[in-house]
Amino acid sequence: xxxxxxxxxxxxxxxxxxxxxxxxxxxxxxxxxxxxxxxxxxxxxxxxxxxxxxxxxxxxxxxxxxxxxxxxxxxxxxxxxxxxxxxxxxxxxxxxxxxxxxxxxxxxxxxxxxxxxxxxxxxxxxxxxxxxxxxxxxxxxxxxxxxxxxxxxxxxxxxxxxxxxxxxxxxxxxxxxxxxxxxxxxxxxxxxxxxxxxxxxxxxxxxxxxxxxxxxxxxxxxxxxxxxxxxxxxxxxxxxxxxxxxxxxxxxxxxxxxxxxxxxxxxxxxxxxxxxxxxxxxxxxxxxxxxxxxxxxxxxxxxxxxxxxxxxxxxxxxxxxxxxxxxxxxxxxxxxxxxxxxxxxxxxxxxxxxxxxxxxxxxxxxxxxxxxxxxxxxxxxxxxxxxxxxx
Numbered sequence: 035x036x037x038x039x040x041x042x043x044x045x046x047x048x049x050x051x052x053x054x055x056x057x058x059x060x061x062x063x064x065x066x067x068x069x070x071x072x073x074x075x076x077x078x079x080x081x082x083x084x085x086x087x088x089x090x091x092x093x094x095x096x097x098x099x100x101x102x103x104x105x106x107x108x109x110x111x112x113x114x115x116x117x118x119x120x121x122x123x124x125x126x127x128x129x130x131x132x133x134x135x136x137x138x139x140x141x142x143x144x145x146x147x148x149x150x151x152x153x154x155x156x157x158x159x160x161x162x163x164x165x166x167x168x169x170x171x172x173x174x175x176x177x178x179x180x181x182x183x184x185x186x187x188x189x190x191x192x193x194x195x196x197x198x199x200x201x202x203x204x205x206x207x208x209x210x211x212x213x214x215x216x217x218x219x220x221x222x223x224x225x226x227x228x229x230x231x232x233x234x235x236x237x238x239x240x241x242x243x244x245x246x247x248x249x250x251x252x253x254x255x256x257x258x259x260x261x262x263x264x265x266x267x268x269x270x271x272x273x274x275x276x277x278x279x280x281x282x283x284x285x286x287x288x289x290x291x292x293x294x295x296x297x298x299x300x301x302x303x304x305x306x307x308x309x310x311x312x313x314x315x316x317x318x319x320x321x322x323x324x325x326x327x328x329x330x331x332x333x334x335x336x337x338x339x340x341x342x343x344x345x346x347x348x349x350x351x352x353x354x355x356x357x358x359x360x361x362x363x364x365x366x367x368x369x370x371x372x373x374x375x376x377x378x379x380x381x382x383x384x385x386x387x388x389x390x391x392x393x394x395x396x397x398x399x400x401x402x403x404x405x406x407x408x409x410x411x412x413x414x415x416x417x418x419x420x421x422x423x424x425x
Contacts, residue, residue, distance in 0.1 A: 036180055037086045040093045047100045050079035056101065057109040057190030060116045061170040061183060068264045070119055073170035074179075078187040085183045089173060098124040109190040110217075111135050111149045118223045129218035130211075134190065137197040137210045142357035153189045156196045161185050209390040228257040232324075235273050241280060246324045248315030249280035255311040259304065271300065271308075283312050338373075345369050345399055348409060351418055352395040363395050372396070376403045 037043050050056075057078040064070035075086040075097065088094065101108060101120070108128045110116055112135040121127050138147040143155070150161040168179055201207045216222050226234060232246070232253035241249060253276060260267040271279075275295040284290045290305055291298075301308075346360075346369065353360040364372075368386050375381040386396040398420065401407040405423060412419050 035082065035084045036175075037084050038090050040091055040096065043084075043086060043091055043094070044096045046077075046079075046082070046084050047096045050082070050100070052103075053079045053106055055079070055109060055191055055194070056103075056106050057187045057194075058101070058116070059110065059113075059183075059186045059190075060119055061168075062115075062119055063169070063171045064266075066265070066269075068260045068266060069122065070115070071171070072119055072123055074175075074183050076183045076187045078190060081191075083184050083187060085180050087175065089171075094123065098126070101128040102126065104129060107132055107194075109134065109194045111152070111190065111193070112146075113217060114222075117217045121220060121223055127218045127220060129215075131214045131217045132194055132210070133214050133217065134193045134197055136213045137201060139362050140206055140209050140213070140358055141197065141200050141204065145359035145361045149186065149189075152193060157189060157192055159189065161189070206390075212389045226257075228254040231257045231267070235276065237273070237277050241277070243323055244316065244319040245280045245283070247319035247322075248283050248312050249276065250324055251311040251315035251318065252276050252280055252308070255307055259307070270304075271296065279308065279312060280315070283316055284309065285313070341373060342366070342369055344409065345373070345402065347418060348399055348402055348407075348420065349395055351420060352398060356394055358394070363391055369399070372399060373403065376400065 035042075035046075037046065059076045060072060061074035061076075062070045062072050072088045075088055075094075077084050077086065077097075077100075086094075086097065098120070107130050109132050111133065113131065113133050117127055117131070134149075134152060135147055138152050139145045143152065150163060153159050153161050162182055162185055164178060164182060168182070170179070198207075201210055229250070232238060232250040235249065235253060238246060238249055252271075256267050256270050256276065260270050263270065272295060275293065278295070279290075279293055282289070282293070284293065287301070287305055287309070290296065290301055290309060346366075349360050349364055349369070353363055364386050368384070371384055372381075372386050375384055381387060381400075384396075385391060387400065388396075398407060402409070402420075407420050408423050410419055410421065411417070
């Protein structure tokens with residue numbers, strides 16, 4: 035069913051009020067804009083599938099109202115971007131959420147199991163792939179696009195049922211609920227404030243304090259400029275160009291024109307603002323220097339590398355035993371945060387020591403740091419083993 039006006043949307047909502055499960059997916063474009071643009075919203079309730087054309091439906095309030103029912107479980111697959119878009123468009127987030135990709139990752143299917151693969155492995159059905167890279171902003175919608183959108187939600191209720199059985203058998207239902215609950219928290223989708231956007235730029239760790247301060251001001255200017263133009267920040271000025279400007283800190287238009295990769299049109303349009311940001315960064319380097327967090331400081335002690343490798347090996351053991359991808363349990367940065375927290379005596383608020391992560395691996399990693407667990411090789415099997423340290 036293709037919905038192209040608010041009346042049809044209201045009728046769909048009214049037919050399915052009070053349902054216990056709703057599956058949904060979205061199609062959007064964000065390659066050319068700062069803010070993603072919602073194009074299609076697919077939804078399934080009680081077996082009926084609706085494909086909502088968000089370009090032509092003037093009022094989506096009935097949809098947001100339908101999704102807001104806290105008694106209905108909402109089923110998604112890899113729903114983080116979908117939820118971010120709903121928050122942008124409606125100002126609120128639906129809950130509770132069951133993400134089939136998250137559930138699959140906690141059952142041994144890998145950390146990024148695709149919808150088509152999961153449908154095939156669990157249900158033995160094939161999902162069409164023809165419109166994966168379709169331009170959803172073009173109108174009219176092609177029949178193949180509508181069929182693809184339809185198939186993207188068709189199997190969500192069946193997947194939920196199949197995964198639910200496996201989760202129950204493995205005793206991991208609370209793991210999934212814990213992970214999926216973050217998708218209903220607005221804090222999960224908060225963007226970096228403009229003044230902190232320099233933290234997203236790779237390569238900043240090699241800058242001296244003065245250049246880092248210039249980068250902070252440049253990145254703040256670029257973010258605000260991208261928002262006002264509704265363009266991706268990288269299309270305003272690329273990261274590599276921003277780093278180059280931060281290092282040279284140009285003071286005149288002539289110096290700015292010598293920057294490689296900065297187009298003449300951009301200099302004409304924003305050269306004055308770029309120079310102002312660079313100048314501000316130099317001034318702030320003295321009055322308000324960038325504080326390097328302990329986790330971002332270059333390591334000078336060689337033993338740290340060995341320690342992180344040791345913790346990585348312990349993490350791998352726990353992940354393999356549980357058949358969970360190591361990346362689902364902890365990132366490299368979270369391992370470093372654990373070490374830093376242990377050394378400073380501040381372990382509060384570390385995700386690795388909370389919930390199922392703590393149960394599965396976090397507390398064992400901490401025990402290794404405390405010298406209570408050691409790692410050795412089983413000479414018969416040639417595998418790594420964790421064992422208690424007896425004093």
